[in-house]
Amino acid sequence: MSDLPPSTSVRRWLVTTNHKDVGILYLVTSLFFLLFGGVLALLLRLQLLEPGAQVLTGMAYNETVTAHGLIMVFWFLSPFAFGFANYLVPLQIGADDLAFPRLNALSYWMYLLSGVLLGISFFQGETLATGWTIYAPLNVPAYTPSVGGTGAVLALAMFVVAVTASTINFLTTIHHSRAEGMGLMDMPMFTWSILATVWMMLFAFAAFLAALLILGSDRVLGSLYFQAVEGGSLLWGHLFWFFGHPEVYIVFFPALGIMLELFQSFSGNRLVGRKWVIIAIVLIAIQSFLVWMHHMFLTTINLQTKTLMMATTIGISLPFDLLVFAMIYTLIKGRIRFETPFLFAFGALLLFILGGITGVFLGAIVLDYEFRGTYWVVAHFHYVMFGGATALIGGAYYWFPKMTGKLYDEFLGKVHFAIFFVSFNMLYFSMFMAWETPRRVFRYSQDYVAIHQVGTVGGFLLGFSFLLMFYNFAKSYVSGEDAGDNPWAYTRTAEWAVSSPPPLENWDGRPTYASGRLEFVDRHGHGSDDGAHAAADGGHAAEGNEASDYVLGDKHPSHASIWPFALSLATFFALLGLSGVRSAVSVDAAETLLGTGVSVANPIYPTLLVLGAVGMLYSGIEWGREDFYAPPAEVASRWPFDHVEKNKLGMWFFLASDVIVFGAFISAAVFIRANAGWRSWHPLPDSFPGLINTFVLLTSSFTVILALVAARRQSRKGLLGGLGATMLLGFTFLGIKGWEWHHEIYDVGITLTQNPHGPPIQATIYYVTTGLHGIHVILGLLVAGFLFVRTWRGHYMTDQRPVEYFGLYWHFVDIVWVFLFPLFYLF
Structure with a gap:
């Protein structure tokens, strides 16, 4: 299957592998999860109107807190950013698509169905009720014995598989398919932010996958990792926060890239200190793996190690200072146009500054002892994560004309920003004022009732602001004014050099920067195209395949395959079945699984597991047999992998990720053995x-x-x-x-x-x-x-x-x- 159905067909969206289609799917799906997580957040705010159980029971409150955190961090923030990345990175670097289009589609379907699996966990008894950090030993069956808890863990594992596929794809694409003449230092800032993000994701999510596999073993097989007295709880802390702190920057960096792009576009000025900004981004990405233990200051780790982690935590703030000053000086030297995208980007900067300053408090050991476990942490976390992600909303307004060919309503956009910014601070600054409220607890001092009520009003206003955004985009898409190819005055990136929306194959000619500016030559490198635009992807049903005449050799690039969807669906059923296989434990059972005494009470779960496994095998075989053609870039800048073929490069990145997975398992073995007493173990x-x-x-x-x-x-x-x-x-x-x-x-x-x-x-x-x-x-x-x-x-x-x-x-x-x-x- 290679022909792509028209965009009006449901089948189009099931089989497409085109990066722009996948980007749209990511954006729409992540906004759905925003609504899902937002509704859960409003339930929490209703509960906090008064101290005590108002709307939810104690267990339901814990489940809601956990699911809200997981959905917003994993299923909304990063996927929303990578919706833009899927759509724009190939355009910004002059590529025709991502390096592995089917892998890109697989990453999306794994992401979507992992979210469905998390939703189903609510109906499997109880979902996880541990907080989004899933701390041990609360995460083991002794404390969360329901099938839904296991289902949520497996949903996270499936999500990480989706992330890994996407990470390998972006790393290979950016390092292998940049247009001729585009060195790494020449890339647009949004693409640079994505490159730094996926490098962090390659290692951080591998460690998280190892933690989830170990936790899944504890929950499905009955192993003893996180319920062991030999440091099991501390082991989870190390594994989780080795991932968890880079995750903060994984979420923030794409938003930072959008801020940098928008500040240039709406000030009409080149980014001040561009080279140093890139260096700062690289330093932050590296340092992010060296500060995880500041989340563990309240554990039994010795003071010397905590002091070292405090120093690295303070040190990571220095490159951020450089970034903030670079953005401020860029605005000072420019002529600012206060349009909706810029307002959200500037608002993100203000919110992030406050979040960063309050985070420095938590980096000091003595203050962390006072603030940890309070609403100070909750407020700081939201100002950094959701505050920084405010720029993502600015990106949605900025690229809406490119993706749809329509202009949004500017007045409604500014009203949206005003309500959003005011309500955001009503909600989250109130948490600073009521900081002594215990985290994840709905009983608090009567002194803070009025403050929490202000926060609840702010939360509902914040939700209403998003309804304005949805209305604005829907109305503009249906009846908005045509945007033209480039509605902005000072854009600097290549996506604005093609029609709106871009054509299926992105370019009529081959983009090149060999002369120092963007030009187009024919596919064989001869002559000049003068940047002529290809026809837009209009989706005419009668045409069937909307591809342009771009042909490499005698083969057309492929854009459609059903097997990413089929493989993801089979994986979904296999994990759904696996979640309920271990439904009862009896140490006296006659037949045992490695001696744990597993007996199966509900036959539907093993049936789903077997059917899913068979489906995975069949889909994998058909994937390998399919005649799918994704041509490599004939001429491209590939430093530092100049002579490495793209499939080999992708394999290298996969193996690098797997090294971290096994490294985490081996490190866990050494850590627990050291805590148990090294000589108490025998070969x-x-x-x-x-x-x-x-x-x-x-x-x-x-x-x-x-x-x-x-x-x-x-x-x-x-x-x-x-x-x-x-x-x-x-x-x-x-x-x-x-x-x-x-x-x-x-x-x-x-x-x-x-x-x-x-x-x-x-x-x-x-x-x-x-x-x-x-x-x-x-x-x-x-x-x-x-x-x-x-x-x-x-x-x-x-x-x-x-x-x-x-x-x-x-x-x-x-x-x-x-x-x-x-x-x-x-x-």
């Missing part, structure tokens, strides 16, 4: 099976190399032999591991929760970590089997790259085992 009684498996996997890496050599020599038999040997060795590894597990469980007595040779947590860590590695081996064998069948049918003789990329993955899996073997069998 497994029999290390011989692990030693044999080490030789088996190392040999399989050699056979993968032989397969690649055979493919390059166009030896079909040699390739089949190499792949077949690799598969045989992989199955041998799994067979030995299966025998070993059976022996340890039934003969030695080492189960997931019991260990006669040491602490039970040692057995938990062994089974879960090696189990994760085993899943990687199984996935590798599935890919190897696919390559084997395709080779049998005559593929890969002229293009051996899929074999090479599989080899990179398989070598990584082997290297991981080299670390796991001494960790569990020798030390």
Whole structure:
């Protein structure tokens, strides 16, 4: 499937892989989750009108607090920003699309269906009621035993998979597909902010995925990580906040990029200190991983470590000072036009300054002891996260004409800003005034009743302001004035050089900055196009495929595939089934899963799990078989990856993320062992099976190399032999591991929760970590089997790259085992 149906067709939006369509889907869906999270917030504000249970019960209040935080942070703020990124980054860097269009569509559908899975968790008994930080041990079944709690954890894991797919896609696109002559320092500031964001996401979300996998193991299999007395609660804090603090900047950076773009456009002045702004962004991105422990000042971490984290926390504010002064000086040196997009961008700057200043208080250990757990933190958090995201609303007004070809109502836009800004401060500044109110608690001192009531009025006014925005956009889209290609006076980025809305293929010619300014040449690099615009994507039903005449060689770029949607839907059903598989636990059960005594009470859950798993396998195979063509950029600026093909680059980024996942698992093992007492753990009684498996996997890496050599020599038999040997060795590894597990469980007595040779947590860590590695081996064998069948049918003789990329993955899996073997069998 490659033809794209018209935009008036529902089928268009199910199969599209075009970056602009996916961007629109992200924007619309994230606004839905804004309404969802906003309604939950208004329920909380109604509860706080008076101290005590007014609207919700205690448990319902906790669920609402948790869901509101999760939805706003994960399902609204970042996806709203990445709706703009999907639409605009390829246009700003001169690319035809993102590097992997189907992966882009997959990231969207995984995001949408993960949100649906979170919504369903409300109807599975109870959803999570832990606060959005999901602190241990509240996150384990002993405290939140419902199926809905597990469903919410799995929804988060599915969301992180969506984020990882999007991250790999943007990193590859920006590093591989920039227009000729566009160096990294030449990129627009919005694209720069996205680049810094996705680099942070690559590592931060990998750590969060590891935490969620461990938590999912505790909830589904009954492992003991976060209910262990050997530092389980502190382990969650480290894993979560290693992700959680970069997440603050992951949310804020796209908004910062929009502020920088809008300040230039509406002041008519180039950004002051542009080079230093970029350096500051890079420094913040790096430092964001060095300050996570300031969220843990109230734990038992020693004072010396806390002091070091206090210093790094204060230090990260310095690059932000540079950013703020750069924006202020840009405005001072320009002639400002106070139109709606600028008002929201300027308002975001004011709100973020207040949020940043109040955050410095929390970076000091002594003050943090006083403020932690109060509404001071809630207010600061909203001024930073939602205050910074105010610029995203400005971005919606700024790019609305580009995306729709229509002008919004300027008067309604300014009314929206006025109500928004006033109500925002009514709501969140009232929290500073009532800061001694305990966080996540609806009983508070009578002294603060009037202040909380002002905050509730502000909350409802804030919600009303968004209704004005929705009305403005809907009315303007239907009957607004035509915008033309560029309604703004001082734009500096390439998206304004094409029609509004842009054509499906973005460009008639190839964009180039080789001369120092934007020009267009034909696809073969000859002559000048003078920047002629392609026809807009109008969606005429009679035409069927709205593509322009852009052809590379003799193949048209593909824009449609049903398999991202199908794979995401299958994953959704598999995780929904997995959420309820462990519905009852009995340690006396005759049949056990790794000794935990899991019995299944509701047959619908395992049925969904099996059907979903089968659907995932089928969709994955069809994805691989589909004739989908996403051409690489023929001529592009690719530093620092000048000679790396885009698929290999994408594989590198994926493996970098997986390194963090396994690194988090190994670090968790070392952390808990150190807390349990290093010498209280003993190696497994029999290390011989692990030693044999080490030789088996190392040999399989050699056979993968032989397969690649055979493919390059166009030896079909040699390739089949190499792949077949690799598969045989992989199955041998799994067979030995299966025998070993059976022996340890039934003969030695080492189960997931019991260990006669040491602490039970040692057995938990062994089974879960090696189990994760085993899943990687199984996935590798599935890919190897696919390559084997395709080779049998005559593929890969002229293009051996899929074999090479599989080899990179398989070598990584082997290297991981080299670390796991001494960790569990020798030390």
